[in-house]
Amino acid sequence: xxxxAKAFQLWLHxxxxxxxxxxxxxxxxxxRTTLAQQLVRGKVxxxxxxxxxxxxxxxxxxxxAWFESYSELSGAKAPTPAELVSQIATMDLLRAxxxxxxxxxxxxxxxxxxLTPELSPAPHAxxxxxxxxxxxxxxxxxxxxxxxxxxxxxxxAQLTANRLSxxxxxxxxxxxxVGFTGGLVATGLLTEREAGWxxxxxxxxxxxLSDGDLTALAGERLQSLGKTLRRxxxxxxxxxxxxxNLG
Amino acid sequence: MIAVLQWTTFAVCAIVAxxxxxxxxxxxxxxxxxxxxxxTVGILxxxxxxxxxxxxxxxxxxxxNLILRFVIYGTVLLAGYRIAKAFDAPRSIxxxxxxxxxTVLAVIGVAxxxxxxxxxxxGSVTGLASLPLRSPENEALIEAYAAAGRLYPxxxxxxxxxxxxxxxxxxxxxxxxxxxxxxTIAFVAMAAGTFYTLLPSEFGVLEAAIxxxxxxxxxxxxxxxxxxxLLAKRAVRxxxx
Numbered sequence: 001x002x003x004x005a006k007a008f009q010l011w012l013h014x015x016x017x018x019x020x021x022x023x024x025x026x027x028x029x030x031x032r033t034t035l036a037q038q039l040v041r042g043k044v045x046x047x048x049x050x051x052x053x054x055x056x057x058x059x060x061x062x063x064x065a066w067f068e069s070y071s072e073l074s075g076a077k078a079p080t081p082a083e084l085v086s087q088i089a090t091m092d093l094l095r096a097x098x099x100x101x102x103x104x105x106x107x108x109x110x111x112x113x114x115l116t117p118e119l120s121p122a123p124h125a126x127x128x129x130x131x132x133x134x135x136x137x138x139x140x141x142x143x144x145x146x147x148x149x150x151x152x153x154x155x156x157a158q159l160t161a162n163r164l165s166x167x168x169x170x171x172x173x174x175x176x177x178v179g180f181t182g183g184l185v186a187t188g189l190l191t192e193r194e195a196g197w198x199x200x201x202x203x204x205x206x207x208x209l210s211d212g213d214l215t216a217l218a219g220e221r222l223q224s225l226g227k228t229l230r231r232x233x234x235x236x237x238x239x240x241x242x243x244x245n246l247g
Numbered sequence: 248m249i250a251v252l253q254w255t256t257f258a259v260c261a262i263v264a265x266x267x268x269x270x271x272x273x274x275x276x277x278x279x280x281x282x283x284x285x286x287t288v289g290i291l292x293x294x295x296x297x298x299x300x301x302x303x304x305x306x307x308x309x310x311x312n313l314i315l316r317f318v319i320y321g322t323v324l325l326a327g328y329r330i331a332k333a334f335d336a337p338r339s340i341x342x343x344x345x346x347x348x349x350t351v352l353a354v355i356g357v358a359x360x361x362x363x364x365x366x367x368x369x370g371s372v373t374g375l376a377s378l379p380l381r382s383p384e385n386e387a388l389i390e391a392y393a394a395a396g397r398l399y400p401x402x403x404x405x406x407x408x409x410x411x412x413x414x415x416x417x418x419x420x421x422x423x424x425x426x427x428x429x430x431t432i433a434f435v436a437m438a439a440g441t442f443y444t445l446l447p448s449e450f451g452v453l454e455a456a457i458x459x460x461x462x463x464x465x466x467x468x469x470x471x472x473x474x475x476x477l478l479a480k481r482a483v484r485x486x487x488x
Contacts (some may be wrong), residue, residue, distance in 0.1 A: 072422055235418055238335060242414075245333030246279060246469055247476030 001069050001168075002043040009039070011049075011066055015056060028055035046166040050189055060194050061181070069171065077179030079197065084205035086134035087192075089124035090221040096206055096214060097218050119202055123188045126224070129159040131186035135176040144168070145173040163187070249452060252459040252488040253294050260286040261461060263470045278325050279469060285322040286462060289315060302371040309368040312375055316359050316396045320352065323437070326465060327403040330430060333472075336410030343406050362392035376451075390444065392466045397440035404437035422475030429468030436461035 016024065025032045028051040038044045046064065053060040067072035088096075095117065101107035124130075132140065145152045146217035148171045158164050164172070169183030193199070209217070264283035271280035291297040294314040302311035324343070331339035342348055366388035367381055375393070381385035411434060414427035436457050443454050 062378065231418075238414075238417070239419055239423060241335055242333040242419075242472060243476035243479065245329050246426075246472045247276065247480075 002038075003049060003069070005039045005044055007067055008049065009053060011063065012052070015053075015058060015063070017119050024052055024055075028052045028067040050194075054194075054211045059194035060190055061184075064184075066226050069167070072170070072174070073180050077181045079179050079185075079195075079201070080135070081205040081208060082134040082181040083131060083178060084197075084202045085209065085217065086130040087182075088202055088206055089125070090118045090122075090126065090218070090225055093206075093214065093218045093221055097187070097215055100211060100214070114185060119206070120206040122185050122192055122202070123162075126162060126221075126228075127163045128164050130221070131182055132159055132164075132172060135173070135178050135182070137176070140176050142170065144172050147171055147175055182203060249455050249459070252456060252463070256291040256459050256466065257294065259288065259466045259470070260290060263466060263473075267473075273363055276329075278329050279473070282322055282326045282329070282469065283466065285318050285325070286466060289318040289322060290462065292318060293374065298373045305440065307369070309371060309375060309378075311361075311371075312368075313360070313363050317356070317398065320356065320399050323400045323403045324352070326469070327407055330469075331407055331410055334407075334410040334414050334427070336407065339406045339410050343403055348402075348406075351402050352399060355395050355402075358395045359392060362388050362395060366392060384483045394441075394444050397443060400437045401439075401441040404434035408434045408438065420475060420479075422471055422478075426468045426472040426475070429464045429471065429479045433461045433464035433468060436464070 012019075012024065019027075020030065024030075025035055028048075028073060030048055030051055035044075035048060038048060047068075049063060050060040053063040061073060064070045096103065099107050100109070102109055141152055141155060144150070145155060150168065155168070156247065158168070164187045165185065166184060166187065166189050169187050169189075170180055173180045173183045181190065181197065184190045185192055185195045185197070192201070198204075206214070260283050264280065267280045267283060271277050292301065292311055298311055302309060305311055305314075316393050327343050328340065331343060366378065367385050368375070368378060372378055375389055379389045408431060411430040412428045415424050415431060417424070419427075439457060440454075440461075446454065
């Protein structure tokens with residue numbers, strides 16, 4: 001659930017006692033009407049808090065943890081290597097495969113990893129689903145659904161759309177028994193740095209993958225990317241046909 | 248109440264027909280333009296004021312009603328074929344334009360004409376409402392004639408419902424899904440026409456409401472898809488600038 005407005009105002013008063021609502025909106029880039037609406041409804045979006053916290057040069061992670069529903073975030077466990085690798089974009093994984101190949105194929109051989117271009121920052125286009133896949137033991141979705149009351153198909157739809165509410169991301173991490181920052185990074189609420197990840201954490205996790213594991217993982221990613229692209233192409237064709245015939 | 252629905256449906260069909268004139272002149276999907284023109288004519292032929300005027304001109308033998316039947320068959324055939332093609336439903340197309348569909352159309356067409364000619368239809372009566380009262384024989388003939396007239400739209404509608412219903416649930420642009428939903432409602436209402444004979448005659452108002460809702464949904468559904476295609480084309484043009 002989003003943050004309760006009362007607690008939010010208490011927090012805001014604590015961190016910026018002299019700032020007016022207008023000041024807060026100006027420095028954080030939030031529309032005044034948006035904030036006013038969230039306060040009136042009694043629910044403030046986590047993204048609002050993160051924007052304000054960023055603007056005040058504070059730690060969004062710690063500020064989130066200040067709220068009761070996110071108290072588990074303080075002292076959060078570090079992400080697992082699988083979670084870190086899940087936050088590497090598919091194209092970066094493929095680049096790593098090529099970098100590790102022999103020079104005849106444009107790679108650098110065994111020294112490949114060290115010479116790979118820098119990874120693009122998380123999150124990527126399929127961050128959310130890849131993160132859940134990385135921590136899923138096969139029963140995870142059922143446990144999340146049982147714990148939160150969100151129907152499995154709605155949960156899947158969110159993953160497909162590369163979205164997950166912060167609340168569900170935390171619930172998923174809890175159900176999987178992993179640290180809480182992975183989901184918040186995968187959904188784009190926090191940056192890796194804000195989540196307390198080392199700058200080279202993902203690169204190190206990637207380097208630690210064996211050639212076989214990396215290739216298999218890249219293959220899986222490529223296959224699901226192919227499926228997505230084909231489905232999109234099919235939908236595009238369908239749309240075109242409908243417009244051609246009825247337009 | 249029914250009059251409001253009638254004139255609204257008429258206005259929607261006429262406006263879309265007029266709006267489609269330029270694209271029809273350019274040769275784009277003339278059959279859809281035809282659907283709207285035929286639908287407009289059909290509604291004119293079922294509204295009391297215009298029916299009386301047209302039928303008087305045709306000799307006050309209710310030939311206007313006979314023409315209305317064939318206008319409806321034409322509208323439904325054209326719209327059904329185009330929609331089945333648009334939603335990529337080869338089975339629906341085969342059913343509508345294949346031997347089965349042609350036989351159904353021929354049999355219903357002949358039955359419509361024969362039953363009309365056999366019945367006593369002298370004197371303009373909108374919707375042939377009071378003709379069955381003339382004699383038991385006329386009642387049977389007119390009812391069979393009306394049932395035949397509802398059968399062909401119901402047949403075409405039943406052929407297409409699966410295609411449009413599937414499209415509602417697919418991941419397509421929102422406007423197309425909304426259009427498909429409207430078309431599905433239109434066809435369900437059209438297919439329901441088969442069962443009117445089972446309804447007691449007091450439900451005549453309900454029948455008319457369902458019929459016009461059906462035409463209105465068909466027109467709005469087609470218009471929505473058309474507008475979304477125009478917007479998409481404009482977006483492409485703006486992007487390529």
